[in-house]
Amino acid sequence: MKKLPAGIVPSEITPREVFLSRRSLLAGAIAGGATALLPEARAAEAAPLPKLPCTLNAKYSVSEQPTSYEDVTSYNNFYEFGTDKGDPKENAGTLRPKPWSVAITGEAQKTGTFHLEDILRPHPLEERIYRFRCVEAWSMVIPWVGFPLADLIKRFSPTSRAKYVEFTTLYDPSQMPGERDSILPWPYVEGLRMDEAMNPLALMVVGLYGSVLPNQDGAPLRLIVPWKYGFKGIKSIVKIRFTEQQPRNTWAVATPNEYGFYANVNPHVDHPRWSQASERVIGKGLFARQPTLMFNGYENEVAYLYRGMDLRRYF
Amino acid sequence: MKVEQRYRYLYKPVVFAACLVPAALLSLGVVGVQLQSSGSGGAVALALASLLGPDPVAKLLHSCGKTALNLILITLLVTPVRQLTGFTHLVRLRRMLGLFAFFYAAMHFVVYIVLDRGMDWHSIVIDIAKRPYITIGFSALLMLIPLAVTSTNRMMRRLGRRWQKLHRLIYVVAIFGVWHYYWQVKRDVRLPLLYAFMLAVLLGYRLVRRWQVRRHLTSRSGSATAPERI
Numbered sequence: 001m002k003k004l005p006a007g008i009v010p011s012e013i014t015p016r017e018v019f020l021s022r023r024s025l026l027a028g029a030i031a032g033g034a035t036a037l038l039p040e041a042r043a044a045e046a047a048p049l050p051k052l053p054c055t056l057n058a059k060y061s062v063s064e065q066p067t068s069y070e071d072v073t074s075y076n077n078f079y080e081f082g083t084d085k086g087d088p089k090e091n092a093g094t095l096r097p098k099p100w101s102v103a104i105t106g107e108a109q110k111t112g113t114f115h116l117e118d119i120l121r122p123h124p125l126e127e128r129i130y131r132f133r134c135v136e137a138w139s140m141v142i143p144w145v146g147f148p149l150a151d152l153i154k155r156f157s158p159t160s161r162a163k164y165v166e167f168t169t170l171y172d173p174s175q176m177p178g179e180r181d182s183i184l185p186w187p188y189v190e191g192l193r194m195d196e197a198m199n200p201l202a203l204m205v206v207g208l209y210g211s212v213l214p215n216q217d218g219a220p221l222r223l224i225v226p227w228k229y230g231f232k233g234i235k236s237i238v239k240i241r242f243t244e245q246q247p248r249n250t251w252a253v254a255t256p257n258e259y260g261f262y263a264n265v266n267p268h269v270d271h272p273r274w275s276q277a278s279e280r281v282i283g284k285g286l287f288a289r290q291p292t293l294m295f296n297g298y299e300n301e302v303a304y305l306y307r308g309m310d311l312r313r314y315f
Numbered sequence: 316m317k318v319e320q321r322y323r324y325l326y327k328p329v330v331f332a333a334c335l336v337p338a339a340l341l342s343l344g345v346v347g348v349q350l351q352s353s354g355s356g357g358a359v360a361l362a363l364a365s366l367l368g369p370d371p372v373a374k375l376l377h378s379c380g381k382t383a384l385n386l387i388l389i390t391l392l393v394t395p396v397r398q399l400t401g402f403t404h405l406v407r408l409r410r411m412l413g414l415f416a417f418f419y420a421a422m423h424f425v426v427y428i429v430l431d432r433g434m435d436w437h438s439i440v441i442d443i444a445k446r447p448y449i450t451i452g453f454s455a456l457l458m459l460i461p462l463a464v465t466s467t468n469r470m471m472r473r474l475g476r477r478w479q480k481l482h483r484l485i486y487v488v489a490i491f492g493v494w495h496y497y498w499q500v501k502r503d504v505r506l507p508l509l510y511a512f513m514l515a516v517l518l519g520y521r522l523v524r525r526w527q528v529r530r531h532l533t534s535r536s537g538s539a540t541a542p543e544r545i
Contacts, residue, residue, distance in 0.1 A: 083502065259430075274446070277438065285348050289372075
């Protein structure tokens with residue numbers, strides 16, 4: 001994996017303001033069009049999200065140019081706000097990420113429900129530029145802000161029976177209108193094996209591009225597991241449970257022949273309906289297909305977790 | 316002169332232009348994306364590129380496919396609307412609509428080959444052979460070829476009654492097309508189901524009509540031998 005030279009904060013390479021100003025240029029170009037009729041939309045743009053103090057972790061950052069802030073925040077899957085990839089941005093305004101609390105339950109010595117502030121307080125934030133590979137064969141490069149999941153887990157002292165960690169998204173159709181449709185069994189659930197969760201790449205994310213996470217990208221707290229397909233990165237987490245049993249993650253429950261528990265990025269194991277050998281790089285034009293890398297390029301860091309496992313079977 | 320007759324010379328050009336709108340918008344989008352990746356164009360390029368959004372290849376692929384499917388359903392709408400409203404001029408538009416459906420289906424395939432697969436023939440052959448939704452989509456496209464080829468007046472004359480028989484293939488194309496769409500969708504099948512419903516109505520109409528005409532014919536032939544009612 002290529003590393004970024006230390007000392008360069010990547011969000012300086014492609015400042016968020018540049019993308020915002022490009023957006024206002026566009027808005028100007030089509031002034032009188034639909035955007036001019038939506039005062040809320042303009043207000044949302046006018047109030048930029050607060051900055052987060054963080055330092056770049058170059059060891060865990062790739063050197064590829066990050067996908068634009070505009071694309072990262074306007075093109076993603078978050079079925080709680082609709083099934084179109086433009087829906088989350090359009091509909092996530094109803095989510096109230098503050099106040100927020102997270103329940104820690106299951107096989108751990110310390111459990112209970114905590115204010116998000118108390119969950120976050122002890123953790124210094126770092127910026128990490130990760131590859132992001134969607135199971136739908138498109139990819140981005142995203143500068144996340146967060147802290148290692150392992151550090152969070154250690155605080156709650158999971159017992160020896162904690163073999164897995166299970167995460168649950170908020171279930172509240174008044175905030176997440178997509179949950180009114182039974183497209184998926186709600187609430188959204190994801191999980192990791194304990195050793196996967198303790199891998200230093202697994203990241204609890206609270207921001208991107210140096211600022212607080214926008215609602216549509218999973219505010220206020222989400223998971224990023226860069227060697228797995230994007231759907232493992234559960235958003236708007238309200239519950240973390242330590243368990244002995246393998247969690248029944250939502251996509252594997254909904255379509256078990258197409259999505260599994262592991263969901264490791266693997267160019268050699270195709271989705272039943274499409275090839276996973278290559279990916280479309282978002283924001284790189286019409287000829288931006290590139291080969292997909294084993295474990296999304298993080299093979300050196302994570303291959304040990306799956307030694308001896310048949311990855312065709314455990315897809 | 317009825318209004319519909321007075322303006323009949325306008326129908327074809329107007330429908331022709333309307334059918335070109337999706338292609339024109341997508342082409343402008345392609346220009347925008349290309350200008351952007353060559354680093355020139357500024358705000359204009361950005362505005363044009365936004366026609367295709369963040370994932371331009373997916374947008375091109377889906378728009379061409381969806382437009383082809385829409386046009387196939389519209390061609391199937393011509394006969395019922397004509398029969399229900401008596402607006403006979405519609406039939407003159409049907410060939411054009413059908414040829415545009417073929418055009419967009421072919422563009423859908425070209426985008427898939429060139430942009431989605433990057434002319435990787437090995438993966439294309441595997442896709443068509445191994446992935447059922449691509450197999451049926453590809454067969455639908457193949458079936459459209461003889462229909463497009465035999466759409467000329469000369470071929471209509473040459474084939475005579477067989478022409479109509481051959482062109483019933485459009486029913487199979489429509490079913491395969493909607494099926495292809497349904498199978499391709501990840502999870503939210505509401506829109507494909509709506510297409511399936513519309514297709515069912517269009518095909519169901521024909522079945523009912525056929526049954527009615529047949530009943531009408533048999534009852535008339537029956538009355539011819541029976542004594543006339545006073």
